[in-house]
Amino acid sequence: MPEIASQPPAAGQGYRPPPQAGTQTTREDLRAVIAARRDLGPEYEDALVDSFLDKLDVEIAARVRNEVAAHIGHQPLPGRRPKDSAVGVALGSLGIGIPLTGIAAGTSGGPGLLLAWGGIVAVNLAYALSRRTQR
Structure with a gap:
């Protein structure tokens, strides 16, 4: 087996990485x-x-x-997905939908319930359509 030198190479010898700009x-x-x-x-x-x-x-x-x-403008790194704000909109809609359901059903009955959820569906539909035009 060849013996490995224990001393570093003398000045000017050995590997030097190529100089970078600047x-x-x-x-x-x-x-x-x-x-x-x-x-x-x-x-x-x-x-x-x-x-x-x-x-x-x-x-x-x-x-x-x-x-x-x-x-800037490069694709995200492999293995990493870009953040998807659709999840936030969906969770926010469900979080708002629960109290609105209770309030609308308690005060206005069926028509209030339909109006509250119709508004939530409209917001989600508008968001989905805006994402489609951005692609």
Whole structure:
């Protein structure tokens, strides 16, 4: 069995992932900050670090915006269903239907009961038709 090296590869050897967009600029900025720190001395270190971090924040925000923009309009991830608000409308209709049934039957009898449930059915039908036209 071959022996596995216990030491990490020397600088410049081994696998390096391909640089991402903006990575080279970030490396150059960091090198510039280090060089400026050498030239200016330790008393400017905090200002240099803050400046570099501000540039890094801007770059990260741009990357996040690009990723979000790239994913807008894409299909949902496999295995995940989009939220279906029809369940909420159906449960809400049943939840409202119970007290309306009692109130309508108690005060108006049959005609009130038909009117209350006719309204609930009309709301659900309108919702179903609006969903059909959105597809």
